[in-house]
Amino acid sequence: MLLSVQNTRRVAVPMLWRHMNDGKQRGQRQQLNQKYPIRTQIVQQSTAVHVKPPNVDNKSYVDILDAEWQQALPYKAIPGLTRFQMWRGFMKGGDFANLSMNDLLLKCRERFGDIYRMPGIFGQPPSIVLFNLTDFEKVYRTEGVWPVRPGGEIILHYRSSRKDGFFNETMGLTAHGEDWGKFRHAVNPILMQPKNAKLYMEPMQKVNSEFIQRIRDIRDPVTLEVPDNFISDINRLSFESVAVVALDHEFGLIRKNPDSKEARLLFDSLTTFLNALYDFGVKPSLYKYIKTPSYRRFEKSMDTIFDITNRYANEALARLERNPAKAGQERSVLEKLLKVDRKIAIIMAMDMLMAGVDTVSAII
Numbered sequence: 012m013l014l015s016v017q018n019t020r021r022v023a024v025p026m027l028w029r030h031m032n033d034g035k036q037r038g039q040r041q042q043l044n045q046k047y048p049i050r051t052q053i054v055q056q057s058t059a060v061h062v063k064p065p066n067v068d069n070k071s072y073v074d075i076l077d078a079e080w081q082q083a084l085p086y087k088a089i090p091g092l093t094r095f096q097m098w099r100g101f102m103k104g105g106d107f108a109n110l111s112m113n114d115l116l117l118k119c120r121e122r123f124g125d126i127y128r129m130p131g132i133f134g135q136p137p138s139i140v141l142f143n144l145t146d147f148e149k150v151y152r153t154e155g156v157w158p159v160r161p162g163g164e165i166i167l168h169y170r171s172s173r174k175d176g177f178f179n180e181t182m183g184l185t186a187h188g189e190d191w192g193k194f195r196h197a198v199n200p201i202l203m204q205p206k207n208a209k210l211y212m213e214p215m216q217k218v219n220s221e222f223i224q225r226i227r228d229i230r231d232p233v234t235l236e237v238p239d240n241f242i243s244d245i246n247r248l249s250f251e252s253v254a255v256v257a258l259d260h261e262f263g264l265i266r267k268n269p270d271s272k273e274a275r276l277l278f279d280s281l282t283t284f285l286n287a288l289y290d291f292g293v294k295p296s297l298y299k300y301i302k303t304p305s306y307r308r309f310e311k312s313m314d315t316i317f318d319i320t321n322r323y324a325n326e327a328l329a330r331l332e333r334n335p336a337k338a339g340q341e342r343s344v345l346e347k348l349l350k351v352d353r354k355i356a357i358i359m360a361m362d363m364l365m366a367g368v369d370t371v372s373a374i375i
C-alpha cells in the first residue's frame with residue numbers, strides 16, 4: 012500500500028476532478044465547465060472508446076463509465092479538509108505540522124477514505140487524492156490527449172519566471188494540455204522505442220556490475236549485511252543509471268568517483284526540488300506573492316540542475332559536430348533529441364533527472 016501512496020504523489024494527487032450529472036446540477040455543471048474548460052474538453056475527448064470491454068456483458072469500458080457518471084455525486088460532495096483546517100494543520104502544534112507527505116496522505120485517508128479533496132491555499136489549485144488502482148485507471152483512460160495535471164505548479168512557476176525566457180516556447184513535461192501534448196509528440200518517437208533497451212544494455216550492465224562490486228566491498232564479512240546508510244549507495248545507483256541516459260555521461264559515482272562534487276551538487280539540488288513539491292505544492296506557502304528564503308533555495312537548485320544539464324547537452328552537441336553519425340550507427344538518446352531540437356533535448360534531460368532518480372531509489 013505504501014507504494015500506492017508514493018505513486019499517489021506522482022499519479023493521483025494532481026487531479027482536478029468533477030462529478031456533475033443529473034438535471035438539477037446541470038446549471039452548476041455548466042458554470043463549472045465555463046470555469047474549467049479544459050476538463051470539459053478532456054471528458055469529451057475521452058480515449059476510453061479504444062478500450063476493450065473488460066466484462067462479459069459486451070459492455071465497453073466507456074459504457075460502464077457512462078453509467079457510473081450518471082450516479083456521480085457533485086464535486087463538492089467529495090470529503091476533504093477545508094482550507095482553514097489545512098492551514099491550521101500546518102501551523103505550529105497543528106495535526107500536520109511535522110508530517111511527511113506520505114504520512115499526511117495516510118492521515119487524511121484514515122479520516123476521509125480512498126477519495127478525498129485537498130484544498131489549495133494561497134493561489135494553489137485544489138487536488139483530489141485517489142488510492143484505488145481502479146480509479147487511477149479511470150483517470151488515465153479518460154484524461155484525453157491533452158491532460159491537465161496540476162502538481163508541478165512550482166516547476167511551472169520557476170520556469171515561467173526565468174529571466175532568460177528559456178522556457179517561453181515550452182514548459183516540457185510539467186506543462187498542461189496542448190503544450191504537454193506537443194512536447195510528448197516531439198520526444199515520444201525517440202524515447203518510446205524498445206530498441207533503447209538494447210542501446211543502454213551495456214552501460215547499464217556496467218553500472219549494475221559496479222554496484223554489485225560495491226556491495227561486496229562494503230558488506231560485513233561475517234553477517235554479509237550492508238551498512239545502515241546503504242540508501243546512499245542506492246541513491247548513487249539510481250542517479251548514475253538515469254544520468255547515463257539523461258546526460259549521456261558516466262559520473263562513476265558508485266565506486267570510481269563516489270565523491271564527485273558536481274554529482275553531489277546535482278543530487279542535492281534534485282533533493283531540494285523533491286522537497287519543494289511538498290513544501291510549495293501542498294503546504295501553505297506564499298511563494299507566488301513573495302520570494303521566501305526557501306523559495307530562493309529552490310530557485311538556486313533549479314538553476315543548478317539547469318546549468319549542469321545545459322553543459323552536458325552542449326558537450327553532446329560538440330560530440331555530434333565532431334563526429335557526425337555514420338550509416339547504421341545508433342546515436343544516444345540525448346544526441347537524437349539534440350538533432351530534433353536543442354531546447355527540447357535539454358528540457359527532456361532535466362525532466363528525466365527530476366522524475367527518474369527518486370522514483371528508482373524508492374522502488375529499489
Ligand code: HEM
Binds near residue numbers: 195253
Ligand atoms: C520504477 C520507477 C518509476 C516509477 C514508479 C515511475 C512512475 C511514474 C509515474 C506514475 C508517472 C506519472 C505518469 C502520468 O501522470 O502520466 C511518471 C512520469 C514520468 N516519469 Fe517515471 N517512474 C519511474 C522511473 C522513471 C525513470 C527512470 C525516468 C527517467 C529516466 C522517469 C521519467 C518520467 C518522466 C519524464 C515522467 C513525466 C512524463 C510526462 O509527464 O509525460 N521515470 N513516472
